[in-house]
Amino acid sequence: MAALSREAHGAMSEIRLETQALSRHFGALVAVQGIDFKLAAGARHALIGPNGAGKTTFVNLLTGALPPTRGRVFLAGRDITGKAQAERVKLGIARTFQINRLFRGLSALENVCIAVAERAGAAGSMFYPAGRRTDIIDESMQLLQTLRLADAARHRVSELPYGRQRLVELAIAIGLKPEVLLLDEPAAGVPSAESHIILDAIERLPEHIAVLIIEHDMDVVFRFAKRVTVMVSGALFAEGTPREIEANPQVREVYLGQAGLRAVHG
Amino acid sequence: MNFAADFAGILLGGLAAGTVLFIVSVGLSVTMGLMGFVNLAHGAFAMFGGYIVVLAMNRAHFGFAVALALGFIATAALSVVLERFLYRRLYRAGELDQVLFTIGLIFIFIASMTIVVGPESQTLQLPPALGGQLNLGFIQYRTYSIFLIVVGFAIALGIWLTFERTRIGGQIRATVDNRRMAESLGINVDRLFTITFAFGSGMAAIGGGLGAEFLGLDPQYPLKYLVYFLIVVSVGGLGSVIGVYYAALILGVLDFVLTLYLPKGGTIFIYVLTILILLARPQGLFGRKEL
């Protein structure tokens, strides 16, 4: 509830992530065009849109996985447009992937430890055993516990059910202690019986983190997001609170026009 | 005038050697572009086929053309068997497994050849029509070398036309470009690969036989020229016939010249050049840039 009141004083919130006229072309194909976007501290922001709207491309531009054709990206006021992915992570932006990118042969705990060690600046050290960094192991273990993964800690990630793998993916991102967290369809591919775990975890994220979540499922959007941006054909189409977006006739048209989308509430 | 004759002589010699490299390597370039399979054993097929050609002529006294055809067919057949039963299992495997497997194949080929035929080098006895010298006006040059250059050009042109004009050529180009898209278009990629692999290995056999005098023909062949085949294919650009042709000719001339004037370690410049080219263009001169 404290988060809501902070959002209400929106004008005072720091802008953590901002883009100006961000565009990306692939030859003749325009994937993302001229996006001006702001994400404030503590935000709970959803990005929705039909398939192929360019949402994941947009996230790739934000994280530096893809260089923009035009435009700029700012993190806490600092221009990071030219910076590589790894650098941006160090500056405080983290993401999860739509399809898990985990160290499948390693234990869940080790997966998180590697990320935490990297953040803590320990990962370059060569002359003492990683096992002596009990602080890192502890922090990773606690993180797993908050995501109810403690019993899965010693199992190889490849042996875990998909829903729990998705949680490990989330744990890694949280372990990086980001200021900005980008979640690319966090519940994608998770059996509906398990998806509540992920949604619970997202709800319990630290308040100060600015969270942008790409989603198709309007239930998730309604439950989680304070603001929603709709993206269509690479451009921003509409923005507002979940209720406003749901009531927006143009948004309904865009979604109803696409077969097979179970998007709109009655 | 002497200089011109010398220069032309060296150029022709290098082009002939390069042509042999091209004929052997073109199959490797296409199959690698098609399947991404690191087939280090390609030279072994060239050796195997080369042996068949040479032995068919020397020991069984078949005609030149017949021997070449025999080498092509036998090697293509062998490659189909190996592809169906062994190679196929490793398409999804990691690069390391492919490297190990093909190195193992090389050893098997080398040892088998040594056991069956013996460790000595084999020489091709040229049919009389191709022996002797040819008068080109400004220079007299070995007929066989001219023959090779012409044949190589014809083969390059033929393969290129096949790629550009025929349906199967179009399928190959599409699959090299984007395999998943090609599959979804209904192209039978597996069958395409077997056919291409067979043809490429058959070509290698012809190259091995024709080039017996330039590259030699002894059991160590696959290892001796491994790096050169890989250079030709990588520098040319995987899947590009033009690329392989140019790269092979350049490498042939360079190697010929360097071995002639700097016999001790002169070929170092080939490696330096390769590294520089691949640094500037990792996809090779004519290769597709990966998005």
Add this chain to the structure above:
Amino acid sequence: MSAAVSPAGEASVAAGIDNPAARVLMQRHRFRWWEALPWIAAIVSYFAFPDYLGFGTDLLVTILFALSLDLALGYAGIITLGHAAFFGAGAYTVGMLASYNIWTEPITSLLLAALAAAAIGVLSGLVLLRTKGLTLLMLTLCTMALLEQAANMAHAYTGGFDGLPSLPIAPVFGVFEFNPLYADTQYLFALGVLLVCFLFVRTLVYSPFGQSLTGIRENVLRMHAIGSPVRRRLIVCYAISAALAGIAGGLWAQTNAYVNLSTLGLDRAATVLIVLILGGYGRLYGAFIGAVVYLALEHFLAQIYPTAWQLGLGLLLVLIALFARNGILGLGETLWRRYRAKRTAP
């Protein structure tokens, strides 16, 4: 950390350390009793097989070489057929320093060999590690061939194809002489060098750096996404691997008292790769097992039936690639796991 920590904060910390997963990570680097076995075996062999000390020395050098490759291949995932470039660099450093009587002290010579090889490793790594797959493999071959040709070209200094014979090596610690006829000093010296290098590699592998190398091997895209300076790590790893290979090469030159182009050849590079794969890469002791099995087989079979040996080796490689990609240690692990599973089944 997270605002959502449970009220019993202390208990969760304690639970963290007690959790078996955490314990595994904390104790992974501890020495296990059986890790002393190879070294005990090496010392016992010194007394038990006095006629085979030459072979034993060769074995120790091969283990070190394979260990260096394991760092690059098994832990960082850099597939190279050109590792003999560094072996040869080290060998020729020692060889030329000794042959021209510039420097013959064995231990410092090895350090110089390591430096030379590491320098080449950094230079080539900066250039090569931008690429991957076939291109990388081919560039490693090119680098090695390049060095081989350079050594050939500079035959006035390197002795060309025949190399530099009869290298003078000063006694170890000024006391223990390298006897050309009886390899006792060579063996013990090689054993000492291997021990030091092995402890170094072991420390590295269990360190946070080693863990990040594993991460790079397992999923390099994820490593980029957690802020890891992947390229820098790979170059450092490659340089260290090169340095160790250089020490192995230098050791080879010292114990054989000569150096020639074979130290830079494809044959040597392919052999060390086979040795490592045979034993099992990424498992620290794969180098030991692979070297023992390979060299023992080669020693007994290759001399009698060299062609059959090559045929058998080829078949073995094909079988390994198809069925046992993790080598002997990998097979052992699989069998051990099946055995454990059977025992715990009702």
